[in-house]
Each structure stands twice: as structure tokens, then as C-alpha cells.
Amino acid sequence: MRILVISDIHANLTALESVLGVVGPVDATWCLGDVVGYGPDPNECIKTLQDLPNLTCLLGNHDAAALGQIDLNAFNREARASAQWTQEVLNFNSKQFLSSLPEKQEVSGVTLVHGSPRNPVWEYMLDSMTAELNFRSMTTHLCFVGHTHLPVAFYYYANSHPRVTWQLLRENESPVLNVRAFLNPGSVGQPRDHDPRASFAIFDSEAQTWQNYRVSYDISAVQERIRRSGLPLHHANRLAEGW
Numbered sequence: 001m002r003i004l005v006i007s008d009i010h011a012n013l014t015a016l017e018s019v020l021g022v023v024g025p026v027d028a029t030w031c032l033g034d035v036v037g038y039g040p041d042p043n044e045c046i047k048t049l050q051d052l053p054n055l056t057c058l059l060g061n062h063d064a065a066a067l068g069q070i071d072l073n074a075f076n077r078e079a080r081a082s083a084q085w086t087q088e089v090l091n092f093n094s095k096q097f098l099s100s101l102p103e104k105q106e107v108s109g110v111t112l113v114h115g116s117p118r119n120p121v122w123e124y125m126l127d128s129m130t131a132e133l134n135f136r137s138m139t140t141h142l143c144f145v146g147h148t149h150l151p152v153a154f155y156y157y158a159n160s161h162p163r164v165t166w167q168l169l170r171e172n173e174s175p176v177l178n179v180r181a182f183l184n185p186g187s188v189g190q191p192r193d194h195d196p197r198a199s200f201a202i203f204d205s206e207a208q209t210w211q212n213y214r215v216s217y218d219i220s221a222v223q224e225r226i227r228r229s230g231l232p233l234h235h236a237n238r239l240a241e242g243w
Helices: 013-022 042-050 061-066 077-089 092-099 128-135 219-229 233-240
Strands: 002-006 028-031 055-057 104-107 110-113 142-144 151-157 163-168 180-185 198-204 209-215
Touching (some): 002 180, 013 042, 013 198, 013 219, 042 077, 042 092, 077 233, 128 163, 128 180, 180 198, 219 233
Parallel strands (some): 142 180
Antiparallel strands (some): 002 198, 104 110, 151 163, 198 209
């Protein structure tokens, strides 16, 4: 199966449509959470996802916040303002969709979470120590995560001296999948690796291959919608630099 793996759309419809416009035919789409938050198009992004065949989607922390499941004081000022705005504009269909999302799921022998296996919604996989602790909670050979907005892989080598290594995944780069690994496709709607292009991956579940891709989109159009909506300008400014 050729599977589109995406995460952290963050209500950026223009970026999502750009990804879908270049990806070509896929057998399924796996979305690792944070469909909403930060961006100006939460309802439109949810509707677009719902129309995709064979969709599996996970709950992210911003999705949970939009449903009132997380205390907004856990967020910084700008993120809190965005979550409050999202709560106000979500329609009934969007709320129903987000409410149906699981925190963790296993599909085709792969574990899917937003954050980490031991804390699916909140924990950030940013360093080898955190990855090592989570490998102990991992029951499958592969686990796909989002949340950090960084396209990265963590590998566990179980030899006489077990160790964890990591690799920032560049465009068209294929990571090693013959060891246990955490793989992150990066962010569609708000990349943070200083590359502003939307980030996504294609996973072939039969060949056991993963490849990262980037696609440009009309950032200025999204920034203008953020400004018109009254969302924090911080979320508009960072799009241009990918941070």
C-alpha cells in the first residue's frame, strides 16, 4: 500500500491542498493529529480530510484543546488565543469529527500517535533520551509520530551495546527501516525546521520504505487570512521562515 503520512496541518488549507495536489494516487492517508490550531481554516481542513478515502486520523493536543479537553492555561499566550478562536468557529461537523479521533492506533503493524507511545497527545520526541524511553513502550517495529513539526527519525539498535540515534530527514531522503524506528513526516501547515514548505511523507507498507517530500504553497495568502481572522500575528509571521 502507498500511504500518505501527514501531521500538524494546523488549519492551513492552502498547504494541505498543495500536498494533496502533488502526492498522486495513494491507497490510504494517515494523519497524525493537530488538524486545527494556529491557522485560519479549521472547518475547511477537516472537511477536506473527511473526503479522503481510507483516512486514519489521530487526536493531537490542539485538537483536544479545541474540544475543551485540555486546560488552555497549558498553552502559551498566542497558542491559547488561537485555541479560543478555534473553539468559537468550529461547526458541528468539525466538533463531531475531532471528538471521534483516537489518541493511539495500530494500523498495518505500525503504531500511530501524535506525541509518543507513552503519552500520545502531549509528549515531544525531540531527543534520543526521550526516544529511548519510548522505545520501551513501543510494541511494533515502527511508530509514526508528529507534534514536533520536524521531519526526523529515531533508530534503536539492539546489539550488544544498545543505542538510539537520530536523523533529520531531508527532502527525498529515505531512512533506514531495518531497525525499530520512530518516524515523523514533519508539519504540513507550520514547519519548524527553517524550511517553510509543507512537509509530508509516503510510506510503502509492503516494501517497507519511507520517503520525505516538501511542496511550496502560497504562504502570503494564508498570512492574509490569519490577519483578517484576528488570530495572533505571530502565527502568520513564522510561516515565511519555517520556525
